[in-house]
Amino acid sequence: MLRFLVRRSLGAIVILLLISAFTFFLFFAAPRDPALLACGRNCGPDALAIIHKNMGLDQPVPVQYWHFMAGIFTGRDFAQGPCPAPCFGYSFATGDAVWNTIVDRFPITLSLTIGAAAVFLFVGLATGMLAAWKQGTLLDKLFSSASLVLSSMQIYFIGPIVLTLLVYNTNLLGQPKYVPITEDPVGWFMGLLIPWCVLSIIFTAQYTRMARSAMIEQLQEEHVRTARAKGMSAATVFFRYAWRGSLIPIVTIFGIDLGTLFGGAMITEVTFALPGLGTLSIESVLRTDLPTVMGVMLFAATFIILFNIIVDAAYALIDPRVRLA
């Protein structure tokens, strides 16, 4: 287990370095000068040069990259003042420290993604298993066709429809908003209910289908037949023997889906005007705000990789054959 964690952590560092370098150099490949934005109208070449210098844009790109990366670990001094580690610099657009903005906005994205993951894992697995249990019946067919339809529903399509139906037309629910869970747990829950459901719809549909087919496959396994031959009840066979095995493909896909989930969270935040990391990253890309883009990118990537390692470690819990390997 320790070796596994060390190996995965080293791999994660390499991936993060590659992501950071790629983002950084891609940014400078774009033919836009962030200093122009900060300079405003009537911007003379002298003023522009000063801003360039202040932003550190007068140095060669690899040197800038080095300073940026070193700053994350050691902190940096800027014209605006010192920036303690972890320093992602100051936003070109707003002048705020990027790290503070991220820390500020992260709880929104975290609430959104964890809530949505809980919804689709719970609902998806429950309906998928129910469909497998009732295989071939009307219920099974209903779930299967519903999941087929729902898995082609996009967030930006279904989001406004749900808003119109539940909020504007009927007032059943309030406008989606974020309230910190520490302040008002009920408000937190009610405010995020619509975003959770909308973000999880596609995933729920896919996990229903996946859980159904994984369960049906497991039910045909020989060891499941052995369990029946031992006199285990149908429920024990289903929920203990078949379910355990069906988790393995689901956990695999869940690990892969974490990145997609973050992408979905971005769209959801924009759809419902939630000021999370997704909204922040889109804003900062549009404003050519390099430090913020870099900060959000690295932060999100770190989290996705971290969760991936956790998911992989979860394998060992589910399948004892992985523990020794």
Add this chain to the structure above:
Amino acid sequence: MTTLTKTEDAPVPAGPDPFLSVRDLHVRFSTEDGIVKAVDGLSFDLERGKTLGIVGESGSGKSVTNLAVLGLHNPKSAEITGEITLDGQELTGAREKTLEKLRGNKMAMIFQDALAALSPYYTVGRQIAEPFIKHTGASKREGRQRAIEMLTKVGIPQPNLRVDDYPHQFSGGMRQRAMIAMALVCNPALLIADEPTTALDVTVQAQILDLLKDLQQEFGSAIILITHDLGVVADTADDLLVMYAGRAVERGSVKEILTQPQHPYTWGLLSSMPRLSSDVNEALNPIPGAPPSLLDPPTGCAFHPRCGFVDQVGGASCTSERPPLALGRAAACHLNAEQKQTFFTEQIKPRLG
């Protein structure tokens, strides 16, 4: 004496009902291509303390029959008719709850491939203890003690440590022993062993068969031993049932069938078995042709397309009439008793060496 070893003139068993009795069993599967008649009118009896060997090629319905006895076929895809009674209790059409109480308790099964048949997710001990806890109402701790006891009985070294191992940490032979321990944990009165030694090497094979024999002596269980290896049957079984295309073609005691076989299919099976005493240069005589499709089995005797003695039977009864198989010592063949005797002694026996 089992009913199987009675002579042909007394086909109906006298006295009390046999422990396990299968009468006119049919198992049909609906598939896209049609109805597969996996078992087609099978009857046999088995007494306590006796071992019945069932031999036949792959797809002859051996495993399907025994899964039907345990009621493990999916009722949605398999249609089962006929009568199966265990100790006077009717099993066909019994409620699932009733069968659950019998399975693993009064009747248990040892499967062929222990690696696939044991769950990879739970420890060996837990899998052995589970039926014991369920059927006897024992506590978890008692279940674990029982699992250790069973592992000791089947000869697993250091059972109190190995009880917490997972199946993949066991060797092939040990897994098969664990499988046997699991089947025997409630001292079943009927034990069905589906090719229990096929996946094992020969030395381990002999150990496993000895183990089964010892356990039978201890508990007095009835055993059904499914195999396609006549060598295994010769050492272990009392009675023998030869199956072909979902039907029984010959039955009798092991000794009778191995020394005086009456059915041409059995002759073929024996001729295709290598013997130590025969000349190394002498070729084996496999049965020509391939097993028939069970979607559309041959008319009359299912074996007639591969049988070399069709011409010896008068008329066309081989292709038109299904030969009956009486209970007791019998063979389902249209040859008369004298012909069977003559052909075997003159043509087959010399080849067997």
